[in-house]
Amino acid sequence: MTDATKTSPLAPAALQASLDVQGQAAQAALLPFALAAFGVCLPVFVWAASHAANAHWMSACFAGFAIGWAAFYAAVNWLRTPAAADPRRRGMAQLAGGIVWALAIGGVAAFAHEAGPARETLLMLALGAAMICVVFATPWLPSLLVVAPAALAGPVLALFARPESAELARLGLAAASLSLALALLVNRILRGQYALIAEREALLTERAEQAEAARRFARVKADLADSLSDELRDGLTGVAHILAAATRGRSAPSRPQLAAALDGVNDLLAIVGAPETSTPQAPGRRLRILMLEADTLGAATLRACLEQLGHQVVAATQAVRAVDLARICDLDLIVCGDPGAVAALRNLPGEAGRTPLAAVVDPEPRAAEAALAAGADALLRRPVAAPATARTIADALAAARAAQADVTSTSGLKAVEAA
Template sequence: MADTHTNSRIVVPERSSPDWDRAVGLMGLEAQVQLLPYALGFFGICLPVVLIVAGHATNAAWFATSLVLYAFNWAIFYAVLRWRKANPPTLENSRLHTGVHVAAGLLWAMALLQTSLFAQAAGPVAETLLVLCAGGAVGVIFFSSPNLPSLLIVGPAVGVGPILALQAHPMAATTGVFVLCALALAMALALILNAHLRSHFALAIEREGLLIEREGALETTRRLAKSKSDILATLSHEIRNGLAGIAHVLAGAMGGSTRSQPSRDQLQAALSAARDLVGVLDATLDSEVAESGRLTVQKVPVDATSMARDIALLHRGSATSKGIELAVEIDPALAGLSGAPVGDTVRVRQVLSNLVGNAVKYTQRGRIEIRVFRPDHDHLRVEVADTGPGLSPEELTLAFQPFERVERTGGGVAGAGIGLTLSRRLAELMGGRLGAESTPGLGSRFWLDLIWDATATLQVEPHEAVSPAPTSLRILVAEDDPLNAAMLRTMLEQMGHKVLAVTDGRRGLDHLRMGQLDLIMADGRMPGMDGPDMIRTLRAQPGTQASLPVIAVTGGDAEEVQAMLDAGADVALRKPITVSALARALADADQVRSSRNPRRDVA
């Protein structure tokens, strides 16, 4: 594994980026540092030989000054090593470190130049000393070879002194030619070694990238495994308890376990438990999608003021039943102000509904306020303040952890412990932020900050009146899932319609011949004949039956919706089905039945 220093890995850039060569250079610098102990050994072996020869020189006393310069160079080298430990090389400071290495190499070039000048006046051992200086130059070239800039600059510079001194010495001109050739050969071999090392450095960087990718994949796998384990533990607890309560109440309604009929309060409790289960599942799925990075949000102008009022209206019934006052305060300064907050309308409503819902759930008495104002020029804040039990700093941190619940305040309250985590993630995806302050015994403040765009304009669309469907329609429901079929039948009959249910498309077409119908609702996926085949067969039949309006009931998959519309469906209704969405789909289908308007896709 290649490191730029002892405790951290190299940064792995893209192969085609300019930083790639810098990363290779960093590894060359590190290789030079790793060669320093060997360089010390090399010069340690050479020094006694130089001293023995210099002892026979006529200027031996002057020659001793070279030793002082060598000692100074080694002191500089150790200072450079200490500096590198305190300032490890990175892609950003690679030029500085390269410059330091080059400067350190040039110190040795100057030392050899000085030694060569003294060797010229060494008398009978001058030629021998100059050859030893040339050998020292070869050593410097070798130890500079891992880093290309050092090699190209220090290599030629370190050979100047010995070559010039040999060429100038009257008895060593021929030796100077041989030394020049030897230094040139050493330089060529050092360049070959550098190319070989650079290829190894590139392979090491690529290996490092693969290791990082593998560690990232392992970390993702560990995180997903923990997330799946947390989801399983949470859902098994919440769903088991919730379904057990619902099953008990329904068993009572069927008269299977008790003699008395279930009370309205019992049925209301079962309905609330069922809605809580749906909420837990929705939050869990959204959390998983957000965690995997597949959740996308829009950034459009948001009418946060109207949204705050709507959410307050939605939760006021639950608050009133507990004796809690729920109020909305809108900053008057927002009226007539240019601009608007931006975010995803659906997700903003989801976050605010979660904050207000939590305040209603955990507050036992007092007051809840929804405040809308601008804390600064760049944001709009929607704040939810309550007089609930409050949280300590440690409990507040825990509340934002996925699948974690505060035992002191969460006992007996349904939930999966991911609402605040998901809300914060959604806020970040929209470019906003979710914050909180809380004091035990006094209450809590949670707020959502949205980015304020001074150029944004809210598109206030006129309310489109929905044409009510006739008081009673004869509807054929083709749905193979018994629970979905029962749910659809219940909602339709509560709206006053007559329902005929079948389990596949072929049975539905058979029933068309048995009586007059006004509307068909067909599931996209059924055994035998699925939704698209049923609709195509219907449209191909002669007579008025071919023009019957068809509502395609789908799971929301885009390809499934498009297949149903291409087959001839007039309206698409996505699951899970709500009463309001069903009413709108029936109204649109009735308009199609009367005027054959173009198809539309209902959310």
């Protein structure tokens, strides 16, 4: 493990992957120049090989060299395709290309070993070609550790194969060892630079993520401010309309009108985080409530509020079904989310038509006025919440009791007058 790997804040696996990718990219950028370098060296080798005692084998050597050059050229072209984006496949291709060159150099060394007087010259040329291969394997450590020894092995072993070239063999080994040591040193420096680049990219990515998170948070704050502004504006408009409608009449505002205005004020106070005004609490006993709401989400929210308050809920999604249930069931309260069904529920015969009824209405003043005109005892504005629901239930029951008391009083007066 290098010093850059030890001191980097990145995870070791992520850092190693970045080092491999950068090393592969640097080596891939050098590979076209490797083709050019071997192309320049080829005429020199041809001239020296023409003086060899086994010159008739030179064509076979050239054939192997041409095959290796073609394979390497194909690998260089493949590295430019989208398929080379996979680091594992890319690394295998680059290692295979390096091994092809090492085998080609080994073939040249085998040819030079039997070249007679030109033997040592050709072997030194093969050793030079191997050193060029070491240079182009330097940027990526796995390639350097695999390809460089394979490329140097053929010429060095051929030099040591005969005693008369022992001095030259030692000189060649020293040169090969020096080139390999320098290549490892350069690779170490490059890996340090790769680590710095990886750390910089990680910091840039982190800053970009933080900037994106800040932008998202700013958008959420702006949306929340817009939503809050809309809620306050709509709520204040609804309260103003309710109070205006109440003041247009000759008599004092009715209890349902005042309750609707109070609900609106309390909802606004809940939005801004202020304590609500004191309101009547839900009755202590458990009520059997018929709930009519066609909207699925609205029905789920309303039912959750009613059950949270401890009441038993009989649910209906259609007005016809609600009317049938109200006719046959013994109910304590009806919570109606369909404005058109209020009149139908009120027109039921007997006690069913006198069941306390709370209408669930939208914030528009006309909806509240229409529900009250149809016979609703209290109003519950959307979106519903448990505190507002409790107040509405209490208001509906109180209004129904007051209406029943008025009916009883009127009946008693008529009876006295008749007597």
